[in-house]
Amino acid sequence: MRRDVLYTILALAVLALAVIPVGVAVFVLGFVYGDSPCVMCWEQRIGMALVALVGLFVLRYGPKPKYLGMAVLVAIWGVFMGIRHTGMHAARDVGQGFSAEILGAHTYTWALFIYWVSVATMGVLLLMTKKEDIEDQPRTLRPLEWLAGVVFLVVIAGNIVQAFASTGPPPFMGQSDPVRFSFNPTHWVWSLEEWSRAPISLRGRWSIDKPDVAAVPSEPGAGPLADLPVLSVKTQSKLTLPLAGTPTDLAYDPATSQFLVTTQQGIYLADETLGKVNRYTVIDVGFAVDLGQFGGAAFLDKGALIAVGENKSYVVLEPNDKTDADANFRYFLESFDKFNEVSRSRFGTVRARMMYAMSAAYDPATKSVYTVTVPNNKVKRLVISRFGPDLTLSEEFLPTIAAESGLKLTGKRTLDEFYVTGTAIVDGRMYAISAAYNTLLTIDLHARAVVAAHAIPGLVRPTGIALKGEDLYIVGESGALWVVARPPN
Amino acid sequence: MEFLNLVIIFIAAWLVLRKPHKERLAFGLLVVSVLLMVFLFSFATRTGLLPGVNY
Numbered sequence: 001m002r003r004d005v006l007y008t009i010l011a012l013a014v015l016a017l018a019v020i021p022v023g024v025a026v027f028v029l030g031f032v033y034g035d036s037p038c039v040m041c042w043e044q045r046i047g048m049a050l051v052a053l054v055g056l057f058v059l060r061y062g063p064k065p066k067y068l069g070m071a072v073l074v075a076i077w078g079v080f081m082g083i084r085h086t087g088m089h090a091a092r093d094v095g096q097g098f099s100a101e102i103l104g105a106h107t108y109t110w111a112l113f114i115y116w117v118s119v120a121t122m123g124v125l126l127l128m129t130k131k132e133d134i135e136d137q138p139r140t141l142r143p144l145e146w147l148a149g150v151v152f153l154v155v156i157a158g159n160i161v162q163a164f165a166s167t168g169p170p171p172f173m174g175q176s177d178p179v180r181f182s183f184n185p186t187h188w189v190w191s192l193e194e195w196s197r198a199p200i201s202l203r204g205r206w207s208i209d210k211p212d213v214a215a216v217p218s219e220p221g222a223g224p225l226a227d228l229p230v231l232s233v234k235t236q237s238k239l240t241l242p243l244a245g246t247p248t249d250l251a252y253d254p255a256t257s258q259f260l261v262t263t264q265q266g267i268y269l270a271d272e273t274l275g276k277v278n279r280y281t282v283i284d285v286g287f288a289v290d291l292g293q294f295g296g297a298a299f300l301d302k303g304a305l306i307a308v309g310e311n312k313s314y315v316v317l318e319p320n321d322k323t324d325a326d327a328n329f330r331y332f333l334e335s336f337d338k339f340n341e342v343s344r345s346r347f348g349t350v351r352a353r354m355m356y357a358m359s360a361a362y363d364p365a366t367k368s369v370y371t372v373t374v375p376n377n378k379v380k381r382l383v384i385s386r387f388g389p390d391l392t393l394s395e396e397f398l399p400t401i402a403a404e405s406g407l408k409l410t411g412k413r414t415l416d417e418f419y420v421t422g423t424a425i426v427d428g429r430m431y432a433i434s435a436a437y438n439t440l441l442t443i444d445l446h447a448r449a450v451v452a453a454h455a456i457p458g459l460v461r462p463t464g465i466a467l468k469g470e471d472l473y474i475v476g477e478s479g480a481l482w483v484v485a486r487p488p489n
Numbered sequence: 490m491e492f493l494n495l496v497i498i499f500i501a502a503w504l505v506l507r508k509p510h511k512e513r514l515a516f517g518l519l520v521v522s523v524l525l526m527v528f529l530f531s532f533a534t535r536t537g538l539l540p541g542v543n544y
């Protein structure tokens with residue numbers, strides 16, 4: 001009796017798997033609506049057919065371990081295929097996707113769900129299976145089990161027809177962007193496109209190197225802009241502040257006459273001579289929102305400050321001498337009683353997506369924070385992003401070269417080669433220091449254009465820049481501090 | 490290639506239903522079909538074998 005129930009459940013499961021996803025896909029979506037699977041959908045559909053086929057094996061030969069093991073393997077591979085396919089579209093905007101939507105979810109998402117249900121069903125059936133259920137001889141199928149088998153064959157036959165029309169015989173295979181299904185051979189497209197050479201990668205376009213200021217060329221004369229005027233270093237010294245880590249950015253607040261210095265995890269407020277730390281803290285960057293390591297920092301209004309990770313996540317702090325050190329234990333690793341953590345979140349970008357940023361600057365006129373991207377092994381663009389008072393993306397552009405600047409790119413070089421590691425903003429102008437080619441770019445934020453550029457020979461891996469009075473303070477990875485005069489234009 | 494794989498599946502199911510004594514052959518076809526599916530999916534996604542999301 002129990003055994004009959006088990007086989008009945010299994011037969012119904014095979015029927016359900018054959019009819020609902022695989023059968024509907026071919027006879028309704030395919031033959032009626034002309035939908036053709038992409039190459040990944042095909043394999044997901046075939047995987048479902050294989051799970052059902054293993055079900056037929058069990059109906060005929062009993063729950064032998066090799067069949068159960070195969071069913072689990074195919075189903076978890078199906079779950080992987082579902083995640084792989086859904087992952088391509090999971091971050092799109094609401095309603096967006098690829099191909100047909102069914103009951104509010106696209107087909108590849110349903111595949112993930114169906115495989116997940118299959119695994120769960122197998123688990124339940126295995127729990128109910130006993131040792132004596134293993135058969136020595138092939139079973140005689142009952143009518144319902146025969147029905148499951150016949151329906152399975154019909155569904156597979158339908159899929160064979162669709163596969164022949166849509167993908168063709170070997171060596172042709174499915175396509176990334178499939179052609180609408182038709183019974184008319186003149187509309188068939190058999191493609192070998194998938195067999196073409198392509199690089200093998202684990203993470204594909206997500207395989208992006210972390211930024212590294214040491215990996216970029218520094219010689220100004222080798223840069224993309226020809227014949228740059230030179231800004232001479234007025235003074236060169238070394239930071240003597242007791243920093244944990246190396247400097248990653250610098251900012252100056254004329255209202256409080258303080259410098260802000262960041263290291264990988266540290267935030268330091270120093271006096272105007274950069275000789276003494278007024279207050280500091282070390283952020284637990286791995287707590288909650290992953291801040292990576294700080295690449296940029298800026299003073300906001302009313303004494304607040306922002307430190308931006310290279311991954312464009314940020315933390316906003318407020319100096320506070322009366323803060324609750326115990327309450328801050330969760331946020332900081334050192335010096336718990338000097339700041340309040342106001343917020344910790346991430347900047348969302350569009351053009352700057354898939355790129356790291358090593359700078360941040362605040363423009364009081366628009367109450368906006370700016371970041372500038374650094375090129376990487378996959379994406380090479382100089383993108384300036386502005387985040388308004390709500391710290392949400394408000395503007396994004398790729399600067400051009402102002403005609404009146406007289407600047408000229410050499411050959412087919414572009415501004416995208418610059419590696420901006422520090423920025424400061426005053427009067428609508430951004431001063432951006434590039435570790436690549438040791439070049440200072442002056443960018444008009446209203447015109448969205450580079451209006452001047454200067455070579456600064458002698459810099460070594462600059463990581464931050466601040467404007468104090470008429471001088472630009474540039475800090476380097478080694479702790480070096482250079483002072484140059486703000487360019488006249 | 491999907492056409493070939495589905496034909497293999499059809500034959501395996503046919504053997505299970507109509508020639509149950511050919512269990513080894515049917516299972517062999519099942520294994521071939523599974524391997525072909527894994528190969529084709531992996532080949533089609535070789536430029537990014539892992540799910541393309543933020544890790």
